[in-house]
Amino acid sequence: MSTQPLLKERSNQIHRKGSAPFELDCNKDSLAGAVSQRACVFCGSRVVLYPIADALHLVHGPIGCAVYTWDIRGALSSGPELHRLSFSTDLQELDVIFGGEKKLEKALNELIDRHQPKAAFVYSTCIVGLIGDDLEAVCKKVAAEKGIPVLPVQSDGVKGNKRAGYEAACNAMARLVGTGDVAGISKHSINILGDFNLAGEIWLIRDYFQRIGIEVVANITGDGRVADIQRCHGAALNVVQCSGATQDLANMMRKHFGIPSLRVSYFGVEDMAEALYAVARHFGEPEMLGKARQVVKSELATLLPELAVYKKALAGKKAAIYVGGAFKAFSLVKAFRLIGMDVVMVGSQTGTREDYFELEEITDEGTIIVDDSNPLELSAFLKEKDVDLFVGGVKERPIAYKLGVAFCDHNHERKEMLAGFTGMLNFAREVYGSVMSPVWQFVPRRREEKKS
Amino acid sequence: MTKMPSYTATTNACKLCKPLGASIAFRGIEGCVPFLHGSQGCATYIRRYIISHFNEPIDIASSSLGEKNAIFGGGPNLKLGLKNVTAKYSPTLIGIATTCLTETIGDDVPMLIAEYQKEFSSAQSPILVHVSTPSYSGTHMEGFHAAVRAAVEQLAGSTLPNDSINLLSGFVSPADIRYLREVTKDFGIAVTILPDYSDTLDGPALDDYPLIPEGGTKLSAIRTMGGAKATVELGATLPEVTAGTVLRDVHGTPLHRTPMPMGIRATDTFFQLLTELTGRKIPTCHNAARGRLIDSMVDGHKYVFGKKAVVYGEEDLVVGMTALLAEIGVRPVLCASGGKSNRMAEGIAAALQGLGCPLPIVKEDVDFFDIETLAEELGVELVVGHSKGYALARRQNLPMIRVGFPIHDRIGGQRILHLGYQGAQTLFDLIANALIEKKQNDSPVGYSYM
Numbered sequence: 001m002s003t004q005p006l007l008k009e010r011s012n013q014i015h016r017k018g019s020a021p022f023e024l025d026c027n028k029d030s031l032a033g034a035v036s037q038r039a040c041v042f043c044g045s046r047v048v049l050y051p052i053a054d055a056l057h058l059v060h061g062p063i064g065c066a067v068y069t070w071d072i073r074g075a076l077s078s079g080p081e082l083h084r085l086s087f088s089t090d091l092q093e094l095d096v097i098f099g100g101e102k103k104l105e106k107a108l109n110e111l112i113d114r115h116q117p118k119a120a121f122v123y124s125t126c127i128v129g130l131i132g133d134d135l136e137a138v139c140k141k142v143a144a145e146k147g148i149p150v151l152p153v154q155s156d157g158v159k160g161n162k163r164a165g166y167e168a169a170c171n172a173m174a175r176l177v178g179t180g181d182v183a184g185i186s187k188h189s190i191n192i193l194g195d196f197n198l199a200g201e202i203w204l205i206r207d208y209f210q211r212i213g214i215e216v217v218a219n220i221t222g223d224g225r226v227a228d229i230q231r232c233h234g235a236a237l238n239v240v241q242c243s244g245a246t247q248d249l250a251n252m253m254r255k256h257f258g259i260p261s262l263r264v265s266y267f268g269v270e271d272m273a274e275a276l277y278a279v280a281r282h283f284g285e286p287e288m289l290g291k292a293r294q295v296v297k298s299e300l301a302t303l304l305p306e307l308a309v310y311k312k313a314l315a316g317k318k319a320a321i322y323v324g325g326a327f328k329a330f331s332l333v334k335a336f337r338l339i340g341m342d343v344v345m346v347g348s349q350t351g352t353r354e355d356y357f358e359l360e361e362i363t364d365e366g367t368i369i370v371d372d373s374n375p376l377e378l379s380a381f382l383k384e385k386d387v388d389l390f391v392g393g394v395k396e397r398p399i400a401y402k403l404g405v406a407f408c409d410h411n412h413e414r415k416e417m418l419a420g421f422t423g424m425l426n427f428a429r430e431v432y433g434s435v436m437s438p439v440w441q442f443v444p445r446r447r448e449e450k451k452s
Numbered sequence: 453m454t455k456m457p458s459y460t461a462t463t464n465a466c467k468l469c470k471p472l473g474a475s476i477a478f479r480g481i482e483g484c485v486p487f488l489h490g491s492q493g494c495a496t497y498i499r500r501y502i503i504s505h506f507n508e509p510i511d512i513a514s515s516s517l518g519e520k521n522a523i524f525g526g527g528p529n530l531k532l533g534l535k536n537v538t539a540k541y542s543p544t545l546i547g548i549a550t551t552c553l554t555e556t557i558g559d560d561v562p563m564l565i566a567e568y569q570k571e572f573s574s575a576q577s578p579i580l581v582h583v584s585t586p587s588y589s590g591t592h593m594e595g596f597h598a599a600v601r602a603a604v605e606q607l608a609g610s611t612l613p614n615d616s617i618n619l620l621s622g623f624v625s626p627a628d629i630r631y632l633r634e635v636t637k638d639f640g641i642a643v644t645i646l647p648d649y650s651d652t653l654d655g656p657a658l659d660d661y662p663l664i665p666e667g668g669t670k671l672s673a674i675r676t677m678g679g680a681k682a683t684v685e686l687g688a689t690l691p692e693v694t695a696g697t698v699l700r701d702v703h704g705t706p707l708h709r710t711p712m713p714m715g716i717r718a719t720d721t722f723f724q725l726l727t728e729l730t731g732r733k734i735p736t737c738h739n740a741a742r743g744r745l746i747d748s749m750v751d752g753h754k755y756v757f758g759k760k761a762v763v764y765g766e767e768d769l770v771v772g773m774t775a776l777l778a779e780i781g782v783r784p785v786l787c788a789s790g791g792k793s794n795r796m797a798e799g800i801a802a803a804l805q806g807l808g809c810p811l812p813i814v815k816e817d818v819d820f821f822d823i824e825t826l827a828e829e830l831g832v833e834l835v836v837g838h839s840k841g842y843a844l845a846r847r848q849n850l851p852m853i854r855v856g857f858p859i860h861d862r863i864g865g866q867r868i869l870h871l872g873y874q875g876a877q878t879l880f881d882l883i884a885n886a887l888i889e890k891k892q893n894d895s896p897v898g899y900s901y902m
Contacts, residue, residue, distance in 0.1 A: 007536055007539065007540060009536075029516065029518050030492050030514075030516045031516065031532075031536060032514070032515045032516045032529045032530075032532040032533030032536060033487075033513045033514070033515070033516075033532065033533030033534065033535065033536030033537040033540070034513075034516075034536055034540075035495070035511045035512065035513050035514070036492055036496070036514070036516065037496065038492055038496060039492065039493040039496040039497060040491050040492050040493025040494075040496070041493075042493055043493050043496070043497070058461065061552070062469060062552045062586070062587040062588040063462060063465050063467060063468070063469055063587060063591075064468065064469030064471070064472070064494065064497065064498075064552075064587045065493075065497075066462070066465065067465045067467070067468055067469065068468075068469075068497035068498070068500070068501055069497075070464060070465075070840070071843075085463060085464060086463065086464050086465065087461050087462070087463055088461060088462045088465060089460070089461060089462075090461070090462035090465065091552075091588050092588050092589065093586075093588050093589045095588065096552075096556060096586075096588050103460055106460040107459075107460040107461035108461075110459050110460055110461065111459075111461055111463075114459075125552075126490070126491050126493075126522070126551075126552055126553040126556075127552045127553055127556045127588075130522065130553075130556045130557060131556065156519075157491040157492075157493045157494075157553070158491040158517055158518060158519055158521070158522045158553055159518075159519045160518070160519065161492070374511075375509060375511050375661065376511075376540060376661070376663065379660075379661030380661075382661075383660070383661075394500050394503055394504055395496070395499055395500055395503060397503070398503050398507060398508055398509040398510075399509055399661060401507070401657075402508070402509055402655075402657065402658055402661060403658065403659070403660070403661055404657055404658075404659075442657075443657045444657060444658060444659040445659055
């Protein structure tokens, strides 16, 4: 059944390493009718801004967009939890006919009075532009009246893909940057961009940085605070994780404030260590580099013996990866290698040309590389490669489970800490806990194997 | 009681959007691929939401409109999408639901479909059913009912009379649908349940990812629904025009509307209706189940008596649960929904008649901000509804009984049985045990014998 031919229009977005010179189409609009795993512009903006915990996040549109993004991220806060509430103008038919500006203004005023946020983000959805609402004007008016930043997020779902949503989120945050007091910030200071504090990860990362003598000015956006973002231009360096979700903001800060940026990943031992080294190298302080080595050494000393147990059990098992951003995929390829597993398929929703070139380089011969895939393709790949474990998000999970394949959640909804050295161990445990389960012996796939 | 301030914004909605309901309904037709005409996000978000409840794959196609389409119309993408879905899934049917976007730009979907069929139609082409589901008017329940109605309107033809019964079961769980199938089988009735996602959203582990999972109401069965002996439509808050009224008004099929068979009395009414329609007695196994249920209610009545409950969710589920709670001696004090059918108060009053239970506060068009505020004021002791009320239960340290949709914080949402004596039995045990557990945990003594 799943040996159906792939849609012709999709063939340029799938590559098998070694089969031909590498070329892959990407960053295209999803093909109509292909059941893409992607979401929309709004989704991109919402996931980036969501963890800012002391801001009000009001979705201007009909109810769906707000309700499907209510408390779905595992992004923790050490203080206020305003981000976990779902606010919507819940547009009705009459609003669509006569416009929703008045309703938006009233809703904003009431919510700001009720919750006293430090700022408000107002997300536009597909129909906001069409019904002629001037989000900018309403936000400006309310900001003046309430004395807090009220920031429009131009996230009309229809205006591109998730990537465009990242950009809209960065544009909104950019309006905050540069408005706070930067007095007293250390010269060895950074902003952490692109970590969303899932299951408390950013606390771990901050701790590593603090141990090597670095001050973290702003978390962007995990456990994020408006005031921190307002003064984040006082940091000496932007350390950016994730494929582009917050890169636009870093670029903007380079342009306007001359702040350099580094791209890092905190997933997997090698990338985590390299992130610390790269930052230390940037500041050019031998002492800091020494401390970074010390941190890595002490973390590995506890981690590696524990990891060995899992590696022994998992060696030679086959893994498939399908995640939102390609940057996470790089780290995952390396992380699987560390526990002895072979990556046989890797793909992402929003990878760029450069990302896929890099993936092609670090993967083994025969690995399938895919952009903006869909359930039918993914299931065909899982079968073809006889995969033992699939790593992805909620939409990928039932595909794996239906076919009797183990699964590891690695998206923004997860509740397990997978970053840093501690996260590597958790990751190995997660993988082990699924791959080694006795349930697979009962699924049709393995039952038939036993027979033959 | 203090008057609730009425806020303009909705905070933590107690409703979902219309295309979600339509997608689930279409998933219950054999060989059908649900298709949303709108931007990609709608289909993806809705898939994620449905997957997290059913723990099943659900492919919902999208016309994936881009900005240009929003200006020049979504026709070309709709047609391309239909073509691609046909090529890839070979569906018997595609259920097309619109979204806010395509309704706002004014795409004339029936016309676009007619054009498409003229251009590409062949003997193998799937049948196209469409329904208008802008989420700025109505909730997922209106979307669900509208899709069922659209399927009947567009598929049921003139047909010879037959001996079967149409059962329009509403938005119930796969376990509920299986239960209804069992009951009608025990009665010896040929039945068409529409929609039937009991297999398509709760299927077995497989060797192959199915393009379209097996199961669902057969197209041939829908086509002949007009000839059925009668239609039974479950719900006390149904829209005026539904699949049931269409079958009655267009095909002359007698319509019997009855509330969801939840709790003893509504189930009695449902079984009574089946005996009238078939001229057969209630099968003994169901009488036995009823007997056991009552026996257990006696055994456990003291643990639940007088406990104040909040019930929230879809209007018909709320009416049914309220009846069940009142019958066992729990006191529903707040019945709430994000929907606004304007029929819930009436449905609840009817369901509680003669039970000696004071009428609860009934609120439509409310969100969880309102529900929580009121629940606290009323001193609620038990929370009954879907997962999104967990925050309320947790903050006030209350036991919670999970029913309805979505169940996102437990596994097995698809297997919750709400209907019939069997459903009432399971729920009674759950409720009594939840209250016992609360008492046990709160006690400094730690009895192991309650």
